[in-house]
Amino acid sequence: MGKRTVLYNTHVAMGAKMVDFAGFDMPLHYGSQLDEHHQVRQHAGVFDVSHMVVLEVLGAGAHDYLRYLLANDIDKMPHPGKALYSCMLNEQGGVIDDLIVYFIATQHYRIILNAGSAEKDLQWMQSHVGHFELELCRRDDLAILAVQGQQTHTLLKSLGDGFITRNVDALGRFECAHSQDLFIARTGYTGEDGFELIVPNQNVLSLWRQLCAAGFKPCGLGARDTLRLEAGYNLYGQDMDEDTSPLCSNLAWTIALQPAERLFIGKKALLAEKERGVAQQLVGLLLVDKGVLRSHQRVILADGLEGITTSGSFSPTLGQAIALARIPKGNYPHCEVIIRDKAHKAQIVKPPFIPFNPSKTQ
Amino acid sequence: MTLPQELRYTTTHEWVRVENDTATIGISEHAQSLLGDLVFVDLPALEKTLAVGDDAAVVESVKAAADVYSPVDGVVIEVNSALADKPELINQDPYSTGWLFKVKLVGELPLSLLSAAEYQAMLNEEE
Numbered sequence: 001m002g003k004r005t006v007l008y009n010t011h012v013a014m015g016a017k018m019v020d021f022a023g024f025d026m027p028l029h030y031g032s033q034l035d036e037h038h039q040v041r042q043h044a045g046v047f048d049v050s051h052m053v054v055l056e057v058l059g060a061g062a063h064d065y066l067r068y069l070l071a072n073d074i075d076k077m078p079h080p081g082k083a084l085y086s087c088m089l090n091e092q093g094g095v096i097d098d099l100i101v102y103f104i105a106t107q108h109y110r111i112i113l114n115a116g117s118a119e120k121d122l123q124w125m126q127s128h129v130g131h132f133e134l135e136l137c138r139r140d141d142l143a144i145l146a147v148q149g150q151q152t153h154t155l156l157k158s159l160g161d162g163f164i165t166r167n168v169d170a171l172g173r174f175e176c177a178h179s180q181d182l183f184i185a186r187t188g189y190t191g192e193d194g195f196e197l198i199v200p201n202q203n204v205l206s207l208w209r210q211l212c213a214a215g216f217k218p219c220g221l222g223a224r225d226t227l228r229l230e231a232g233y234n235l236y237g238q239d240m241d242e243d244t245s246p247l248c249s250n251l252a253w254t255i256a257l258q259p260a261e262r263l264f265i266g267k268k269a270l271l272a273e274k275e276r277g278v279a280q281q282l283v284g285l286l287l288v289d290k291g292v293l294r295s296h297q298r299v300i301l302a303d304g305l306e307g308i309t310t311s312g313s314f315s316p317t318l319g320q321a322i323a324l325a326r327i328p329k330g331n332y333p334h335c336e337v338i339i340r341d342k343a344h345k346a347q348i349v350k351p352p353f354i355p356f357n358p359s360k361t362q
Numbered sequence: 363m364t365l366p367q368e369l370r371y372t373t374t375h376e377w378v379r380v381e382n383d384t385a386t387i388g389i390s391e392h393a394q395s396l397l398g399d400l401v402f403v404d405l406p407a408l409e410k411t412l413a414v415g416d417d418a419a420v421v422e423s424v425k426a427a428a429d430v431y432s433p434v435d436g437v438v439i440e441v442n443s444a445l446a447d448k449p450e451l452i453n454q455d456p457y458s459t460g461w462l463f464k465v466k467l468v469g470e471l472p473l474s475l476l477s478a479a480e481y482q483a484m485l486n487e488e489e
Contacts, residue, residue: 017398033424034399222398226424290446292402292422314401314424321402340404340420 001025005050006143006201007208014218022116024051026221033222037316040190040227041357044149045219046211053118054142054198055125057109059134066101066109068264069128071246073256077103083174083187085254087246088121089266093273094242095249097121098234100187102176110183112144112196114236128265143204147216148194148227150357155214156195168195189224191231192357226313229322232284232351238295239282239310239324245273248280248326250351281329284351285309285337287321289344298338299325299346309337315353322353365391366457370471371481372433377457378475380467385434388461389421389452392485397423400449405441405463412436412465414472419462421452433475436465 002025012018016027027048029036039045057066066074072086082103088096097117102110113121125136147156157165167177167184173193176185183198199207212218225235232250234240240249247255247270255270256262287293293312300306307327315322327335327348336343369377375393379386394400404420412418412432419430441463445451452460476484 028425029398032399034401222425290402291404292427294427314422316424 003051005048006204007048007050010205010208011048011218016218016220019221021221022051022114024115026051027218029220029222030218033220033226034316036217036219036223037226039217040149040192040219040223041317042149044147044151044155044194044216045223046208046216047146047148047219047221047224048143048208049146049196049224050143050204051115052144053113053115053121054139054144055111055113055122056137056139057111057134058137059107059132061132061134062107062109065129065132065134067262068132069125070099070101071256071264071266071270072254073259073262074101074103074109076256079103080105081175081177083176083185085174087240087251087254088124089246089264089270090124090242091266091269092242093245093247093266093269095236095240095244095246095251096124096242098236098240098251100185102183102185104176104178116237141201142198143201145197145199145204145207145211146188146190146194147197147211148188148190148192149216150193151215152192152194155211155216158214159210171195189231189233190227191233191352191354192227226316229311229313229324230315230317230353231356232324232353234282234324235311244326245270245278247273247278248282250282250324277329279329280307280326282310282324282326282351283332284349284353285312285323285325285335285346286318286349286353287323287337287344287346289346291321291339291344293321293323293337293339293346295323297323299327300336300338300343301327301330301332302334303330305330307335317354324351365478365482367478369457369478370433370475371478372431372475373484374431376430376433378433378471379461380471383467384439384464385436385467386461386464387418387430387433388456389428389430390481391456393428394453394456394460397421397428398425398453399423400452403445403449403452403462405445406438408438408441410438411468412438414474421449421462430462432465434465434471435468437468438463439466440464 070086309323312323402422418432
């Protein structure tokens with residue numbers, strides 16, 4: 001038996017098919033993964049993502065510590081109430097994890113870590129506290145719900161909660177706010193507009209019920225995966241890991257090499273990699289022939305060089321198979337993907353596969 | 363849910379409907395439920411000769427690809443072309459409009475085929 005989120009029994013009672021994900025028994029879908037995917041693209045859905053780990057970084061040294069620990073620069077957040085996506089790198093420039101850091105207050109940052117890498121992340125982070133004056137505080141007492149889709153604003157406001165309504169109107173993308181018992185951030189992993197809500201475990205069931213009653217459709221991790229893939233978001237452990245650098249993972253935009261005087265873990269390795277030339281790139285594939293792309297399929301380029309798919313699935317929105325693939329640097333418009341020993345034609349594109357969908361109320 | 367009693371089944375979740383010397387083959391309700399929403403089906407070529415256990419077709423859901431093994435010896439005489447545009451027929455109606463292919467039987471039916479009761483007993487044990 002795996003670990004369970006507070007909502008485990010609720011998912012089962014709602015007919016969810018449960019699967020193991022990062023040691024947790026999580027809902028894969030509640031009947032149809034395709035329906036849930038379309039619901040988020042066309043309307044709005046709610047996901048239980050409480051398997052992810054909330055970590056507080058508290059103290060006078062938190063700011064300097066995070067500027068040293070993270071490849072993106074938290075000084076891009078000029079004031080509290082902002083959020084930033086970043087990789088956490090090892091000395092070789094490989095990705096230990098990707099995360100979102102929220103600037104809550106002076107001397108208080110909140111980080112959300114992937115469930116599958118949280119334990120090693122925490123060890124790594126603890127081992128680099130050194131002389132920094134701070135405390136790392138893991139919040140297993142909190143639950144996370146993601147509400148995503150263009151109707152999210154309207155449905156959230158229909159809850160009639162003053163704090164939520166105010167912030168649904170006020171928050172820009174990658175902004176956050178909190179009250180005593182609710183943290184709300186305009187972030188997500190679907191390519192749709194939406195929010196992530198963090199509440200104490202004892203409040204999550206009532207919030208989940210309110211959201212479902214308001215019209216958010218419960219969605220499982222299956223739809224979450226096809227949504228993020230269409231949006232061109234990497235999945236840690238599949239599209240990048242400790243042996244791949246962000247420079248060959250379509251994440252160069254998250255690496256803050258300036259200001260030059262800021263040193264962060266992995267910077268030296270990235271500068272050296274840039275110096276000798278980044279050898280690989282992460283691209284999008286659109287399958288032209290019939291079939292379904294999966295991870296770990298061979299990609300053959302016109303000049304005979306090869307790459308490999310890192311994530312692949314059927315895109316419910318496009319009605320064709322899509323994938324992320326790591327291939328040598330170069331300008332390749334087409335490739336062939338080997339599926340069950342047969343070559344299938346694919347077009348090479350720059351992710352995302354679908355444009356970001358701003359909320360209709362904006 | 364009751365299994366159609368007139369069909370024979372395999373331990374790998376295919377079903378077979380035998381009418382004279384023709385066998386129609388598909389995947390069971392249990393198999394489609396495990397796979398989830400189907401999005402692509404790769405069916406065998408016409409006139410292909412299949413032996414029991416041969417890879418005959420591939421069904422792919424959003425989640426995974428699964429091989430379909432031939433439950434019988436025979437030659438492919440027809441495939442369900444409606445599945446090219448509507449693979450979801452397998453989810454909606456696995457024992458009827460969601461059939462995969464038909465073969466002209468060669469020789470005897472294999473003894474390993476399960477009756478509905480035997481297949482049901484196997485599913486109960488898996489639970």
